[in-house]
Amino acid sequence: MREDCLPAGALVCDDHYPDWEEIYRDNVVRLYRLMYAKVGNRPDAEDLTTEVFMAALGPLRVGASRGEVRAYLTATARTVLAGYWRRRLGVQVTSIDPEMDVVYLEEPSALSDAPARARRLLNALPERYRRILELRFLEALSIKEAAREMGITVANAKVLQHRALRMAANSGPPELGGSG
Numbered sequence: 001m002r003e004d005c006l007p008a009g010a011l012v013c014d015d016h017y018p019d020w021e022e023i024y025r026d027n028v029v030r031l032y033r034l035m036y037a038k039v040g041n042r043p044d045a046e047d048l049t050t051e052v053f054m055a056a057l058g059p060l061r062v063g064a065s066r067g068e069v070r071a072y073l074t075a076t077a078r079t080v081l082a083g084y085w086r087r088r089l090g091v092q093v094t095s096i097d098p099e100m101d102v103v104y105l106e107e108p109s110a111l112s113d114a115p116a117r118a119r120r121l122l123n124a125l126p127e128r129y130r131r132i133l134e135l136r137f138l139e140a141l142s143i144k145e146a147a148r149e150m151g152i153t154v155a156n157a158k159v160l161q162h163r164a165l166r167m168a169a170n171s172g173p174p175e176l177g178g179s180g
Helices: 022-037 043-056 066-089 114-123 126-138 143-150 154-171
Strands: 093-097 102-104
Touching: 022 043, 022 066, 022 093, 043 066, 043 093, 114 154, 126 143, 143 154
Parallel strands: none
Antiparallel strands: 093 102
């Protein structure tokens, strides 16, 4: 990389990164947001983002263009995310649409009745239990945001969520972990 092609304060030269630090700075937030959108919690998103950069550290060339770096990191993120879901749920993730941040499952037909089963479980819960679970898991709100939305304290929201999850687990069909 030629130093003389860098204007004062420039981060890249001819659409190339000058070093790993700039690759990291320019891509970490995007990758973290992608991972957070897929896993829904900060610790796992942070770990997965780190895993993407660690996996890319060896094979990725510093002199690659911004587009090449972004494409490589996205492909690496797909692989890392696939491993995460395989370990967690036994679900194979096959692609990440970088424009829409959508995960497509390998066999969507096998899961086609899951939304209906989840809706039936939610509808069987008392209103406040159903609402806390919808806010937390369907609308992806934090516990603090859900509490604010419901007009209750964070501690109360935690208790409601715990009780709602326990009731849903105990009332669902056997294939969902329920006893009845």
